[in-house]
Amino acid sequence: xxxxxxxxxxxxxxxxxxxxxxxxxxxxxxxxxxxxxxxxxxxxxxxxxxxxxxxxxxxxxxxxxxxxxxxxxxxxxxxxxxxxxxxxxxxxxxxxxxxxxxxxxxxxxxxxxxxxxxxxxxxxxxxxxxxxxxxxxxxxxxxxxxxxxxxxxxxxxxxxxxxxxxxxxxxxxxxxxx
Amino acid sequence: xxxxxxxxxxxxxxxxxxxxxxxxxxxxxxxxxxxxxxxxxxxxxxxxxxxxxxxxxxxxxxxxxxxxxxxxxxxxxxxxxxxxxxxxxxxxxxxxxxxxxxxxxxxxxxxxxxxxxxxxxxxxxxxxxxxxxxxxxxxxxxxxxxxxxxxxxxxxxxxxxxxxxxxxxxxxxxxxxx
DNA sequence: CGACTTCCGATACTCGTCGTATCGATACTC
DNA sequence: GAGTATCGATACGACGAGTATCGGAAGTCG
Numbered sequence: 001x002x003x004x005x006x007x008x009x010x011x012x013x014x015x016x017x018x019x020x021x022x023x024x025x026x027x028x029x030x031x032x033x034x035x036x037x038x039x040x041x042x043x044x045x046x047x048x049x050x051x052x053x054x055x056x057x058x059x060x061x062x063x064x065x066x067x068x069x070x071x072x073x074x075x076x077x078x079x080x081x082x083x084x085x086x087x088x089x090x091x092x093x094x095x096x097x098x099x100x101x102x103x104x105x106x107x108x109x110x111x112x113x114x115x116x117x118x119x120x121x122x123x124x125x126x127x128x129x130x131x132x133x134x135x136x137x138x139x140x141x142x143x144x145x146x147x148x149x150x151x152x153x154x155x156x157x158x159x160x161x162x163x164x165x166x167x168x169x170x171x172x173x174x175x176x177x178x
Numbered sequence: 179x180x181x182x183x184x185x186x187x188x189x190x191x192x193x194x195x196x197x198x199x200x201x202x203x204x205x206x207x208x209x210x211x212x213x214x215x216x217x218x219x220x221x222x223x224x225x226x227x228x229x230x231x232x233x234x235x236x237x238x239x240x241x242x243x244x245x246x247x248x249x250x251x252x253x254x255x256x257x258x259x260x261x262x263x264x265x266x267x268x269x270x271x272x273x274x275x276x277x278x279x280x281x282x283x284x285x286x287x288x289x290x291x292x293x294x295x296x297x298x299x300x301x302x303x304x305x306x307x308x309x310x311x312x313x314x315x316x317x318x319x320x321x322x323x324x325x326x327x328x329x330x331x332x333x334x335x336x337x338x339x340x341x342x343x344x345x346x347x348x349x350x351x352x353x354x355x356x
Numbered sequence: 357c358g359a360c361t362t363c364c365g366a367t368a369c370t371c372g373t374c375g376t377a378t379c380g381a382t383a384c385t386c
Numbered sequence: 387g388a389g390t391a392t393c394g395a396t397a398c399g400a401c402g403a404g405t406a407t408c409g410g411a412a413g414t415c416g
Contacts, residue, residue, distance in 0.1 A: 002384080002385070003384095003385085003390085003391080004384070004385045004386070004389070004390050004391070005383085005384065005385075005389085005390040005391025005392065006382065006383040006384055006390075006391050006392040006393075007383075007384065007391085007392075008391090008392065008393095009392080009393075027286075027287035028286060028287040029284075029287035029288060030287070032372085032373060032374085033373080033374070033375085034373080034374095042393090042394085043393070043394045043395065043396095044375090044394095044395095045376090045377095045393080045394075045395085045396095046392085046393065046394075048374095048375065048376080049392075049393090052375095053374085053375080054373095054374070054375090098286060098287065101283065101286040102283065102286055102287060104283065104331075104334055105279065105280065105282065105283015105284065105286060105334070106207075106283065107334055107335075108205075108206060108276060108279040108280055108283060108333070108334045108337075109205035109206040109207035109208070109276065109280060110205075110207060111337065114334075114335065114337065117335070118335060122335065138344075142344050142347055142348075144331075145328045145331045145332045145335070145340075145344075146324065146327075146328045146348070146351070148327075148331055149324075149326075149327035149328040149329070149330060149331030149332070150323045150324045150327040150328065151327070152327060152331065153282075153322075153323045153324075153326055153327030153330065154323045154327070155286070156282055156283070156285055156286045156292075157285075157292065157295070157296060157300065157323070159286075159289065159292065162323075166316075166320050166323075169320060169355070170320075170324070172355070173324070173351060173352070173354075173355040174351070176351075176354065176355070177347070177350070177351040177354070180413085180414070181361085181362080181413095181414085182360070182361045182362070182413070182414045182415070183360085183361040183362025183363065183412080183413065183414075184361080184362050184363040184364075184411065184412040184413050184414095185362085185363075185412075185413065186362090186363065186364095187363080187364075187412095210401085210402060210403085211402080211403070211404085212402080212403095220364090220365085221364065221365040221366065222365095222366095222404090223364075223365070223366085223405090223406095224363085224364065224365075226403095226404065226405080227363075227364085230404095231403080231404080232402095232403070232404090
């Protein structure tokens with residue numbers, strides 16, 4: 001059943017943690033693959049054997065960090081509010097926001113990375129939101145643009161996550177448009 | 179009155195045009211300073227003599243491309259709507275959106291570039307909006323986060339500017355929150 | 357006109373990073 | 387034991403940002 005050859009060592013989680021920690025401590029630009037590998041106690045070749053490029057590694061670390069979205073709430077508005085506060089909190093976690101903004105920036109001029117980002121990170125939440133809210137794809141995509149775009153813009157312009165008061169304003173604004 | 183020595187040739191506009199054209203044709207990542215210089219018919223040293231870094235050049239080209247914001251309208255809501263449609267149109271112009279998203283991304287992990295971006299590009303519009311709308315700084319900054327963040331997120335995720343229908347939705351959502 | 361100053365274009369260079377290639381060693385299957 | 391796939395280490399190629407240098411060009415001032 002198991003394929004022949006030496007099995008892969010289970011260092012994925014270690015590499016993910018080292019990725020976010022390195023981005024948090026040094027910033028996205030200084031978080032080179034060499035440094036991430038060193039922080040994880042792993043050879044650089046091991047990383048490139050598992051992820052084809054740096055952007056894919058960051059995206060995988062983000063997917064792992066986000067996990068499934070909590071789509072709780074009695075009515076659609078409450079559910080959307082919960083989701084917005086959840087993603088705002090995640091983006092505020094150390095390294096997550098910087099990594100997200102960095103990989104997003106890289107994706108702008110890299111169609112391949114853009115596909116990875118859309119498929120692996122955005123699409124699962126988009127589909128779940130479509131079903132949970134009963135809204136068409138185009139409308140859910142618009143909400144995602146507003147929420148994630150706003151949070152990342154704040155992060156990019158100030159280097160700090162959005163404060164709670166502004167997250168409240170964002171929740172109020174988006175839920176009222178529902 | 180005039181300083182001694184050879185005067186600077188007036189190639190700033192040529193370089194700005196070449197910058198946006200190169201970004202539009204090749205994308206932000208492939209728009210190297212060498213290529214921009216070649217497209218402008220100028221030596222790379224000439225560019226670095228006028229702008230200290232690539233990000234500063236892109237920002238200057240954006241400031242030149244945007245120009246002053248039209249803050250017309252009878253009431254604050256109409257004025258804000260005009261401003262949103264204006265910035266959406268500008269970001270949709272060839273090269274502008276990609277350059278904006280690119281320099282924004284670079285700014286996330288580059289505090290120096292972040293300062294340039296805030297001071298040269300965001301602050302003039304922020305101050306003008308504060309006076310025109312009569313709203314406090316924090317609130318105007320929130321609106322800028324929402325509008326620009328949303329437009330850039332759409333641009334980054336799809337590679338295409340936001341369609342008019344969604345811009346309308348953005349205008350409705352933001353003006354209602356005013 | 358001639359000394360001086362500043363800009364231009366061309367070229368070469370340093371440095372850092374991504375991603376690839378190579379190789380001996382290791383861990384597992386059959 | 388033969389075969390296979392991974393590991394760590396190291397070296398390497400490619401490429402772009404930014405710097406240094408230099409001869410020449412275009413001005414100003416005496």
